[in-house]
Amino acid sequence: MEVRAIVLAAGKGTRMQTELPKCALKVIDKPMAEYVADSLKKAGVEDIVTVVGYKRDVLEAILSGKTKFAHQEEQLGTAHAVLMAEPLFRDFQGMTLIALGDMPMITPETYAKLIEHHALTKADLTVLTTDHPRPGGYGRIVRNKNGEIVRIVEDRFCTEEQRKITEINSSVYLVDNQKLFSSIREIGNDNSQKEYYLNEIVEIFRRKGYRVSVFKADDYQELSGANDLVQLSEMEKYLQEKIIKKFLSSGVAIRRPETVVIGSEAEIEPGALILPGSIITGKCRIHKNATVGPFVQVEDSVIGEGANVSFAKIKASKVEDNAEVKFVEIIGNEITGQNLA
Known part of the structure; x- marks a missing residue:
């Protein structure tokens, strides 16, 4: 059919x-x-x-x-x-x-x-x-x-x-x-x-x-649909809770999940740790044993295995395995080396 x-x-x-x-x-x-x-x-x-x-x-x-x-x-x-x-x-x-x-x-x-x-x-x-x-x-x-x-x-x-x-x-x-x-x-x-x-x-x-x-x-x-911004907010809350629950169930540790935003197309491997205040949107991939947060914005980027990213904004970029990135803003296809702060 x-x-x-x-x-x-x-x-x-x-x-x-x-x-x-x-x-x-x-x-x-x-x-x-x-x-x-x-x-x-x-x-x-x-x-x-x-x-x-x-x-x-x-x-x-x-x-x-x-x-x-x-x-x-x-x-x-x-x-x-x-x-x-x-x-x-x-x-x-x-x-x-x-x-x-x-x-x-x-x-x-x-x-x-x-x-x-x-x-x-x-x-x-x-x-x-x-x-x-x-x-x-x-x-x-x-x-x-x-x-x-x-x-x-x-x-x-x-x-x-x-x-x-x-x-x-x-x-x-x-x-x-x-x-x-x-x-x-x-x-x-x-x-x-x-x-x-x-x-x-x-x-x-x-x-x-x-x-x-x-x-x-x-x-x-x-x-349910949304006819006003109040209903849109309720819809977003429902979808976000489903996404968070999916990752928690798959072995992703999320601290204070009520403070975390994860988009619908994000991929996060089991063993990753997401800390409070993290926003992960677009086509992101976060590999196992990576730590994201606190207070990190990641958009359309790859965070390598074992990498540690905190207090940073990463957009359209790749953070290599085991790299440590904090207090920076990286935008535009940059490959981040070890210990960028």
């Missing part, structure tokens, strides 16, 4: 109150939309189209070489955004995964499980959901007495009874491409926002007799 993806990233993100498009904002050291593209590729989805709009050149620069692009000049809702990608998908006979560019916490494993579930159930449409302890603000999954999904109701349109539902829509879908675009054209905009909501595709598919399935993710935090 061939799977391609459409990533929706055209929104401005007004509540963020920044000049950048929302999906270009960084979580730790990488833009949200880049996390999504990287996770999809790790899940085996190589052909990705990102729908961009507001300041599209920013996202096109970030995702250059990773995805193709479609343009949504006017933001008229999620269904309309998907429709903008139709020219690139018209003849595709496989399955299309629709994801959001502002949901960077969904792991490659979750995308892969969604694809596997879709294939096993022989579904025409699969909706990614989760049970959320605070479902306010999310669309609710409405099921019939047989447990089948019958519709998704946006939070603002929920009845009091529907607001009690804790199963929420992630707005991530896997759908038969040949059934997708004709069904989207049946979605109307008879709502207060005059927008075309993709969640209505569930009712359309059921009405046509297509098979609709649900895959429920275990970790609700994976499926």
